[in-house]
Amino acid sequence: MRAKGISYDTGFVKHGRNARRVFEPETVRRELGIIRDDLGCTAVRVMGGDPDRVELAAGYAADLGLEVWFSPYPLERTPAEMLALFADCAERAERLRRRGARVVFVAGAELSLMNPGFLPGEDTDERIAVLGRPDELRAALPAVRTRVNAFLAEAAAVVRARFGGPVTYASVPLEGVDWAPFDLVSVDVYRSSAIAEGFAAAVRGMVAAADGKPVAVTEFGSACYRGAGDRGALGLEVVEY
Incomplete structure (x- = not known):
């Protein structure tokens, strides 16, 4: 399976509020046609x-003949809330699949960074900040990977x-995911000046280690504007604002 794709953001919900205030179905349909x-x-x-927005946009994408990666994205949610979200969205994705669409279900993204209970930190900013403290991160990794994989095994069962x-x-690479419960290996990889020299080799190594499973790069890129490094190597503020 080989696909050339792009992500379409329907809006992230945080503390009950949707970050994308304007969501017009006709605009969504037009933008997916452009994609x-x-x-x-x-x-x-x-x-x-x-889930309503994701299902609507996914339906439009399927009508256009696109392969749909149905991707609920929990943000600052508890494990129970994430499992409920995945269960709801898995049912929606299955309805779409039974219409004849090509659908891949993505059971969340970067959970250790975007949700509590895995990495140290009360919110996303605090958890991302841990990445800049190598000694603290190194000490936390064994527990993080145990928690992430325990949760993902449960999440995969709920979805299936x-x-x-x-x-x-x-x-994200730091999570050390056990891919046994999944059909595809998917990793978000960003190229920065710190890792540029070995970036291509690292991606090839990731593919070689996938034990024959298809590999997807679910996010990629680099911060390419002046001042991007002021608040972290990825310059996330230009994406969010």
């Missing part, structure tokens, strides 16, 4: 924290009970 026709994509990862297509998870 297919102008960008030449064959797949789209439909992301967001609102409701969804009959392929399942994956959009990981």
